[in-house]
Amino acid sequence: MREFPFTCTSGFSEVFGIVHPFQEDRESEPDLCVIILNSGMTHRVGPHRLAVRLARRLVKLGIPAARFDLSGIGNTDVRKDGESIKLQWLSQCREVMALLEEDYGYKRFVLIGLCVGGQASFGFAARDERVVGAILLNTRDYELDTNWEKYASMERDARFYWRRATFRKHSWKRFLTGKSSFKKIGMALAFQVREWFRPSKTLNHAKDWFSGQMSKILDRGSCILFLFSKGDPGWDQLRLLLGQKELTGYSSAQVESQVSVQIIPDADHTFTMRHSQEGALTLILAWMEGFEERFQSVRKDYHSDADKAPQDSDPQPAKRTQ
Template sequence: MRERVVTVGEDQPLVGILSEPSTDQITEPRTAVILLNSGVIHRVGSCRLSVTLARALTEKAGIPTFRFDFSGIGDSEARRGTLTANQAAVDEVQEVMDYLGKWKKYDRFILYGLCSGAFAAYRTALSDQRVLGTVQLDGYCYLTWKSYFHYYAPRLLSPARWYSLILRKLGLKKVKKGVEVSGIEERFFEVPDFSSYPPKADVEQGLKKLNERGLHMLYVFLGNEHYSYLNQFRDCFRSVPFGENLTVIHRPLATHILSEPEDQAVVVDAIAAWVHKLQQTA
């Protein structure tokens, strides 16, 4: 595997790391994976997740990866303009795809993102048919009637949870902050903001469009109160006949940023296996 720093654009360039498999490891020379920022976390990723995943994909799936910083994040300088952050993210991903297409002749891309990175991957896929697959960690999903049952029933029936609640109320147990769990400063700790999600109908319409196009989608949902059972995504978007275009993984005990090495290893291996299979079938 070879890694090198790459800059995209002349004015206020986007800075990233290209990881390439050795010649005998390449499985599909036209395809690359692009890893997107989550919030203001730079291209290393929360708990080094982006680094670990990029190298695993290159070494295990034999596919080039490019993890870069959006403008104004990490080593990429801020750019002035009138676009919203959401619009700028799509434009910058397309700029990266254009650059890699001209330089490396890649013309098909798989986009990966966690939380806001997942949202950017979804929006870019809607705008650009070069995207053949997306890997979204804690992407858009909405509550169903089953969500309330799966969330509240185990909590109401768990003696351990009642005991923990009593200890917290008595001040005998401290609730850990995000920085204590992840090692990331609170100002950099991105958590899902469900209230800012677009209307469900809009996302459903977008998913119908992507599904009809044949986009391959891997959704990984981690431990949060918004996603409480494996089939919630399919139940939420029941009108979309995903078939084999969709794969869903649920890791309810994992943190949102995969701070535990064991959880991170399981998810990284699952993504690498999915990408490898996609290259063989796409």
């Protein structure tokens, strides 16, 4: 087993991680490394040891991997420099990438995260050019504010009551026997009526923000895999933020080559059943196996487009059609 612990000083605390290199000598080591971020508050081993199994299987495919604990999780202490937790995580991730580049020669990174780890992966991918790919598992809310969280939750409830519960015998039985949550139903109905007559600005604001972040990632030629358990609220949010109609706003080449969405049936949020764990691992490994080819072809397209473009023009960001 060739796995090595590393410690990286960040602010006034230390970040603790493990790197899984592919080759024995640095010269022949690939320059792409997959970084697996924490899932919620679970330490770097990942829920049900998913991160360890993923890292070891990636190495078998010839792809190095690293796992570490962000501030306040697992072995890493909370930094005491007063920075917000998101900024702490951002700087820690940058410092870890710098250390991995210095010690192992990795220059490009794919970030993987579940839930909060997915939020962090998305944020880093939009901010750091070294991040050439992101795999987001059951991710929602991103860096949007609590208004969005409330909106998305109400929208989900409203959709359930209007489109599903209305047509289900079981739901009517619960309603008529007084077992339903009347408060919830009332709120969902009020939300839906309000949306018909005076649509909330929250959705448009969130879409604009998300579109801007996606453009930052895709315009660099980076790739994203969204992976959801069936029924996960994150999937509902993505449909709102980046629904099929909205996808047409990005160039079709970008959508086809750079954005993938996969759904795993019969899986809960943290992939408790081994069957669903294996499903998630298979999809991630398949996506990573084809990553280099996809990435190089996207980059080639960008370069050839850039060659054709007039010298004085700025690169155009991807825009959504209205």
